[in-house]
Amino acid sequence: GQNIDQPTEMTATEGAIVQINCTYQTSGFNGLFWYQQHAGEAPTFLSYNVLDGLEEKGRFSSFLSRSKGYSYLLLKELQMKDSASYLCAVRDIDYKLSFGAGTTVTVRA
Amino acid sequence: GAVVSQHPSRVICKSGTSVKIECRSLDFQATTMFWYRQFPKQSLMLMATSNEGSKATYEQGVEKDKFLINHASLTLSTLTVTSAHPEDSSFYICSDRYGVTGGLIDTQYFGPGTRLTVL
Numbered sequence: 243g244q245n246i247d248q249p250t251e252m253t254a255t256e257g258a259i260v261q262i263n264c265t266y267q268t269s270g271f272n273g274l275f276w277y278q279q280h281a282g283e284a285p286t287f288l289s290y291n292v293l294d295g296l297e298e299k300g301r302f303s304s305f306l307s308r309s310k311g312y313s314y315l316l317l318k319e320l321q322m323k324d325s326a327s328y329l330c331a332v333r334d335i336d337y338k339l340s341f342g343a344g345t346t347v348t349v350r351a
Numbered sequence: 352g353a354v355v356s357q358h359p360s361r362v363i364c365k366s367g368t369s370v371k372i373e374c375r376s377l378d379f380q381a382t383t384m385f386w387y388r389q390f391p392k393q394s395l396m397l398m399a400t401s402n403e404g405s406k407a408t409y410e411q412g413v414e415k416d417k418f419l420i421n422h423a424s425l426t427l428s429t430l431t432v433t434s435a436h437p438e439d440s441s442f443y444i445c446s447d448r449y450g451v452t453g454g455l456i457d458t459q460y461f462g463p464g465t466r467l468t469v470l
Contacts, residue, residue: 275459284444284464285395329394337383337448339459341394 246342248330253348254320262315262345264330273333276304276315279344280326288328289315317347325349354378355447357462364435365470372430372465374445380425385459386418389442401428401445435469442466 245267254260266274273292277285291297291306291313303316317324330342354377362370374384382403387395399409399420407420419431432439444464 277461282466284442284461287458287460290458331395333459336400337459338385338397338400339387339395339446340397343394 246330246332246340248328248342248345250343251346251348253350256320256322256349256351258320260317260320260347262317262328262330262347264313264315264342266311266313266330266332266342268311268332268334270335271308271332272335272337274304274306274313275331275333275339276302276313277329277331278326279329285329320349322349322351355445355460355462357445357465359465360463361466361468363468363470366436367434370432370435370467372432372443372445372467374428374430374447374462376426376447382425384422384428384445384447386420386428386430387444387446387461389444389464395444398430401430432467435467437469440467440469 248264252260275290276288278288279285288302289297289304291304294307296303296305301318306313325348327344327346329344331339333339356375356377358373364370384401386398388398389395397410398413399407401407401420401422403422403425409415417433422428442464444461446459446461448459
């Protein structure tokens with residue numbers, strides 16, 4: 243199984259940068275995903291890491307260290323619409339996703 | 352990119368009735384699809400893996416006779432909640448895997464979800 247930990251809440255100012263950390267313990271690692279979920283909606287895909295290093299996609303970047311069981315999602319130039327829950331998910335060798343509890347990010351003007 | 356659709360988006364039903372939820376992969380053929388459930392203020396929990404042409408595999412604690420899964424074609428998987436009760440009220444979301452093992456693209460997209468309310 244997977245044990246996935248991420249902070250419950252984070253608050254930041256519009257235009258700032260926020261980093262959401264995720265640590266995991268896994269019995270069979272096959273990729274780490276970050277999803278964004280707005281209230282009442284399904285998760286939307288943000289990033290996927292399977293090798294160590296940084297993946298950059300516009301304002302969002304994700305980092306993975308497999309040896310440390312650690313990932314982070316970096317959100318730059320925060321906008322009000324970025325207020326949402328961010329889910330860290332680890333995939334196993336059967337392609338099943340296990341999710342962390344999610345980090346609620348609140349962006350303030 | 353891959354698109355997954357679900358129908359219906361919302362269902363309100365009486366206790367004891369059965370509800371069918373459809374999940375379609377629109378852009379590619381999905382031999383495997385996944386069904387998740389999310390209760391309020393909680394994260395997503397995998398319920399079962401839907402395999403085209405064979406029986407679904409269920410996660411521990413999920414009743415296979417209550418949550419019937421059929422994956423009759425490469426683009427359609429259905430979840431039927433039989434004899435629904437208020438405790439089954441939840442947000443049901445399907446997903447499929449898009450990409451090739453070891454390839455540059457290998458991700459999983461979610462459908463828009465179905466919100467089930469059992470009265």
